[in-house]
Amino acid sequence: MKTTLRFLLACSMFSHSAHAQSGTVDKNKVMDFFQNQQFDEALSYLLPAVLADTQNIQLLGYLGYANYMSDNTKAAEKYYQDIFNIDSANISAIQYLAIINKNESPDRALQFTRRLIYLQPGKAAHYRSMAEIFRRREKKDSAFLYYSKAYELAPKDYKNGIGLADILIGNKMFLSADSIIQAGLEKDSINIPFLKLWIRSAYEAEDYKTVLLPGERLIRLQETSLSSLTMVFLSYYKLKLYAGCIRVCDFLLDNNFLAENIFFYKAKAWASLKEFSRSNDLLKTCVGLAISKNAEMYYYNLALNYEALKQYKKAVAYYDTAYYLFKNPVMNYNSGRICEINLKNTALAKKYYIEYLSKANPVEADERKAYQYLKTRWGKKDNGR
Template structure:
């Protein structure tokens, strides 16, 4: 009983000391640093207030965040590692450490931290999206695995849908790519990037009228060469050769024709 009371007293004293230190922070001054994006100054200011022997994970993370936002990845990692030693199961800390290592090209370390997150929260959409982004090649089977998991958790998120469709298209699984993109487009009908990605896939699946309708709307606001090519091909396959030629000629004027477009022309 005495030992328990002694521990309680020590804990309360430590909390009191921390509270007193926290009260020394000039919140207005700190807010001004944040608002003017002087994150390095904010980090240095916090260090002068709290000193060097910081053991509170929240404070360590706050200083680490300031260094991260200032572009100082070395000091950011140092403070996040200290925070990690105090709270090894904190998702924000793990995400920050993974992000820092990813930025610095330490991909294996980043994967380890993201792996720790998966162990804690296996249904975290962001971690699967981040893991997929660590694989540069669409041919890497793990990239597909992580994109599928992320898309299953949030099929409406455009970036993941676009990346997954791209991988599916490369694997000649265009029906899957078409479905993934359509689900995301239905949730964000103004997403031109997703609509552009759908055009060549829809063309391959012989959905030519869909390509023409969607492509013409895109061309009314964005004279994209790839969209011109996709719409021109759709007109060609529906035997509207006059429209097809006019669009292929546009590519010629833009100096973007190639062997395939010249063949169709």
């Protein structure tokens, strides 16, 4: 589709050229080269002609397009710049110059896009292109203004609605974004970009129930968007609809998304359903995948599950592992608590508590309270050092 659009743009430029076609070039032959994607052959055919007629816009356009489609954007830019120097109102050449420069030279892209707006002030696509440049440069206010103008000019073009709604969500203007999203979905209820924005808007507004409808629609469409469906299974989890959370996680896993957080929330959902063995199997998978601090959270949750199963020695073992890997003194407190209360091993509990007191720097109110209690009972903070 992208190649087709570029080809049509090129054909438009060629057919509207102000200069006559060179007598040494057969336009039909050039079009055949382009349709068959024989761009090297086209270049070999065209170069002698343009050397003989360097001001021929049609030939320059052919060469610009052939180089562009061959990924030689530097050469393409040269030919389109030559056209612009001859005719500063050549729309197709300006469009290509804006496209070529949008990533590497956004300031130049901005200049060419402004020129397009000046030449065609009623064309929404130019305002949208300007908005996209500003959005990539994180100038949200300017992006908002240009997306708004594009939407005003062509509200039925879903790309304008998508761009404006995206900016509105980023600005926490959820109601305004939702009105645009719903207008788009009224025209096309399975428009995937609008469904993704609906999910994001509802999730960021903490309206987790609303997330579910567009989320389920994406699943029925077999759309495997990791970021959107992550918000969906998190919403199910936050709503304590654990079976739904597991189902969405399974959908992602079945589609070969093997991210840690998918296994983790599936594990947490099973634990919430008291299926601790299933949860532990998944948490062990998380541990195997972990390459960062997240592993501490997985060991901690494994320990919590074993506590719930009353397998206290295993719970202590996982708290120990978490501590030795990541040095969080709270893990020693948890081990001491189990040894004291559940295993009735006061000597071992004291060892864990003293280690905790020597390392802890409590911040939260609950932990400070527990810390003071342990300090009073088991000795001063520097004991055991």
